[in-house]
Amino acid sequence: xxxxxxxxxxxxxQEGENxxxxxxxxxxINNLQWYRQNSGRGLVHxxxxxxxxxxxxxxxxxxxxxxxxxxSSLLITASRAADTASYFCAPGSARQLTxxxxxxxxxxx
Amino acid sequence: GAGVSQSPSNKVTEKGKDVELRCDPIxxxxxxxxxxxxxxxxxxxLIYFQGNSAPDKSGLPSDRFSAERTGGSVSTLTIQxxxxxxxxxxxxxxxxxxxxGTEAFFGQGTRLTVV
Numbered sequence: 001x002x003x004x005x006x007x008x009x010x011x012x013x014q015e016g017e018n019x020x021x022x023x024x025x026x027x028x029i030n031n032l033q034w035y036r037q038n039s040g041r042g043l044v045h046x047x048x049x050x051x052x053x054x055x056x057x058x059x060x061x062x063x064x065x066x067x068x069x070x071x072s073s074l075l076i077t078a079s080r081a082a083d084t085a086s087y088f089c090a091p092g093s094a095r096q097l098t099x100x101x102x103x104x105x106x107x108x109x
Numbered sequence: 110g111a112g113v114s115q116s117p118s119n120k121v122t123e124k125g126k127d128v129e130l131r132c133d134p135i136x137x138x139x140x141x142x143x144x145x146x147x148x149x150x151x152x153x154x155l156i157y158f159q160g161n162s163a164p165d166k167s168g169l170p171s172d173r174f175s176a177e178r179t180g181g182s183v184s185t186l187t188i189q190x191x192x193x194x195x196x197x198x199x200x201x202x203x204x205x206x207x208x209x210g211t212e213a214f215f216g217q218g219t220r221l222t223v224v
Contacts (some may be wrong), residue, residue, distance in 0.1 A: 033213070035215070043152075043200060043202070043215035043218075044215070045213065045214050045215070088152070
């Protein structure tokens, strides 16, 4: 299994602004998932992007995947205070799911 | 059920006691995973099940940890003779199957505190 490395470790923005966080990984993957975790528990699956996809949208979320650079980004548009959470990327299948320390996003009202 | 269900949501136990954590996966999901997250740390993989068998037990931290799954559904994670370093949030996830490309869905976790 491999671990995704999220960057930045912490991000603080004003409500209404966009938030971008990045993920890098080391070996080839078939897909990459993004999760959100509130208050240290309750991981919520946000989106899965497959290796043959470059971009995927879900509501206010936009995920990109660049397999040549082994990186992914998660963009949250028009952020809300409720988006405050830790965000994790997980490269690989569910069986190989391993998370890094995540990006702690704080959205200030 | 609608989602992955874990119980209890919180457990405080005395050092040396045994604890059992339960996970009820999404109906029809054949793969089930256990992770734990210590304070300020990333997720640590413990074990996964495909059906009732556990092909990968490499993440179990010690022989005090064991897990089983019966009927291809509910799983229990047992920690014997708990230690303070076992304090963490234990998360369970399930997916339709274990192969590549499947999405995993997580429960709310069990917060274990060993005092």
